[in-house]
Amino acid sequence: PLVSSTAMLNEARRNGYAVVAFNVHTLEMLQAVAEAAEETESPLIIQTTVGTVKHLGPEYVAAAATVAADRSRVPIALHLDHCTDFSLIVRCIRAGYTSVMIDASMHPFEENVRQTAKVTEIAHAAGVNVEAELGKVGGVEDDIVVAEHEALLADPDECALFLERTGVDTLAPAIGTAHGIYKGEPRIDFERIAKIAERVPVPLVLHGGSGIPEEQVKRCVSLGMAKMNVATELRILFSDAIKRVFAEHPEENDPRKYMVPAKQALKQAAAAKMRLTGAAGRA
Ligand code: 13P
Ligand code: ZN
Ligand code: NA
Numbered sequence: 001p002l003v004s005s006t007a008m009l010n011e012a013r014r015n016g017y018a019v020v021a022f023n024v025h026t027l028e029m030l031q032a033v034a035e036a037a038e039e040t041e042s043p044l045i046i047q048t049t050v051g052t053v054k055h056l057g058p059e060y061v062a063a064a065a066t067v068a069a070d071r072s073r074v075p076i077a078l079h080l081d082h083c084t085d086f087s088l089i090v091r092c093i094r095a096g097y098t099s100v101m102i103d104a105s106m107h108p109f110e111e112n113v114r115q116t117a118k119v120t121e122i123a124h125a126a127g128v129n130v131e132a133e134l135g136k137v138g139g140v141e142d143d144i145v146v147a148e149h150e151a152l153l154a155d156p157d158e159c160a161l162f163l164e165r166t167g168v169d170t171l172a173p174a175i176g177t178a179h180g181i182y183k184g185e186p187r188i189d190f191e192r193i194a195k196i197a198e199r200v201p202v203p204l205v206l207h208g209g210s211g212i213p214e215e216q217v218k219r220c221v222s223l224g225m226a227k228m229n230v231a232t233e234l235r236i237l238f239s240d241a242i243k244r245v246f247a248e249h250p251e252e253n254d255p256r257k258y259m260v261p262a263k264q265a266l267k268q269a270a271a272a273k274m275r276l277t278g279a280a281g282r283a
Contacts, residue, residue: 002062004128010226012203018206020228028238029234029263030064032264042274045099046065046079047229048079061095079101080101081101084102099131105133109158113165131171132162132168137151169202170202170204170226179208181233188212203226209230245258
């Protein structure tokens with residue numbers, strides 16, 4: 001069965017590695033990351049954005065992820081990424097999601113606390129993990145668009161207070177990373193991560209995982225980031241592999257063939273991320 005992400009993330013934080021959470025959009029992508037986790041013996045979080053939940057339906061996603069978890073020797077959790085809609089969170093929990101993110105980071109602190117506490121109450125009753133965001137992660141993720149000048153880093157004191165008031169299991173503080181591919185390098189505030197980690201004992205979540213240089217990923221993980229989200233890099237890789245097939249074989253019309261190199265590329269890239277964060281060999 002799918003497991004809650006709470007235990008696997010607490011263990012990651014305790015032992016100084018990060019579980020990688022991959023955003024998937026198709027069955028092949030889901031299978032690819034599950035196979036990569038199995039081969040590298042890594043705990044895994046499969047996650048879908050609100051857009052993907054609306055595209056596929058949460059029941060289909062949960063059913064496929066459950067099959068992957070049932071067949072796997074490694075623990076697998078299913079997470080709802082960046083959700084602003086309480087009723088969709090409830091629907092995903094009912095469908096079988098074992099972890100949810102309430103993203104009320106666009107609201108003032110008190111409203112973020114109110115919405116997050118409400119989700120925590122119902123999610124915990126179902127044994128489901130809750131992630132919330134403080135500050136504002138820049139870039140584009142589905143319909144959530146945050147321009148560079150609007151991005152806001154999380155305040156360490158507010159993080160501690162937020163945890164106390166909401167009871168969240170995992171916290172995503174904005175620390176300078178952004179969704180999508182960076183122009184140049186991200187400007188990560190490592191000192192801020194250290195300060196937040198000092199005040200906040202729960203696993204921290206690194207958003208915007210695509211495009212962060214490897215050394216910087218490792219430094220974030222060593223400072224307390226216990227979950228790393230990766231979306232854009234995989235989406236590009238998967239699509240590029242399909243484009244290559246059609247460039248070479250414009251007559252190809254069999255999804256069972258043109259999806260194969262894409263799935264393979266994704267699997268390799270996912271395995272590399274799990275080795276990078278130290279998740280490999282932990283399951
Ligand atoms: P990237 O698209 O930069 O990998 O960010 C992923 C993410 O944070 C999903 O929540
Ligand atoms: Zn994110
Ligand atoms: Na990114």
